[in-house]
Amino acid sequence: MLSTTTRLLPLPVLLLSALTASAENLNAHQHGQAELQLAMDGQSVELMALSPAHNLLGFEHEPRTEAEREAVESALAWLTDTPLINTVSGSCSIQTSEVHYAYAGDEGDDAHQEDHGHYEEYGDHEHEHHDGGEATHTDIEVFQTLNCPDLAPDSQLVTPLREQFPAIEDLDIEWAGPEGQGALRLEPGIAEFSLEP
Numbered sequence: 303m304l305s306t307t308t309r310l311l312p313l314p315v316l317l318l319s320a321l322t323a324s325a326e327n328l329n330a331h332q333h334g335q336a337e338l339q340l341a342m343d344g345q346s347v348e349l350m351a352l353s354p355a356h357n358l359l360g361f362e363h364e365p366r367t368e369a370e371r372e373a374v375e376s377a378l379a380w381l382t383d384t385p386l387i388n389t390v391s392g393s394c395s396i397q398t399s400e401v402h403y404a405y406a407g408d409e410g411d412d413a414h415q416e417d418h419g420h421y422e423e424y425g426d427h428e429h430e431h432h433d434g435g436e437a438t439h440t441d442i443e444v445f446q447t448l449n450c451p452d453l454a455p456d457s458q459l460v461t462p463l464r465e466q467f468p469a470i471e472d473l474d475i476e477w478a479g480p481e482g483q484g485a486l487r488l489e490p491g492i493a494e495f496s497l498e499p
């Protein structure tokens with residue numbers, strides 16, 4: 303997409319961009335589902351997580367009450383500070399972390415909710431009433447760069463996502479690295495996985 307900057311990006315970012323591009327057609331905003339994309343390169347992991355806000359917050363409208371604002375603040379803080387995958391030994395540390403959410407405190411730079419194929423399940427009744435926000439679906443995206451000193455191609459990995467957010471039922475993982483690439487789905491109750499081409 304941004305070809306002028308591509309040559310400046312390290313390998314994992316390029317891999318992740320390729321994955322993201324390929325996943326865009328598959329992605330549909332579906333409550334209960336979330337996606338994790340991993341680009342591995344030695345000890346370095348670039349990841350992107352994409353989830354309907356409903357899975358993480360319990361709602362998708364602009365937060366209106368103090369309780370809703372607190373739910374947003376707490377979820378975004380957790381997503382910023384917690385490696386979304388880790389080795390079994392917990393060795394991964396966050397190098398960079400960025401969360402995209404349309405109603406985050408700073409006025410949204412670009413409304414990401416428009417980027418993804420949303421269901422229009424509420425139809426077009428009430429289409430004159432945009433203030434309610436109920437007709438809009440909202441995604442949350444997380445971008446992290448991790449350093450995992452004991453990461454090996456056959457490492458067992460864990461994700462804390464579903465323990466933190468039980469509303470995520472199916473977690474689809476796509477990955478790419480020097481060993482190849484693959485995809486798997488973590489069924490409910492499973493937190494550990496390994497990457498096998």
Ligand SMILES: [Zn+2]
Nearest residue numbers: 354362439440
């Ligand atoms: Zn939704």
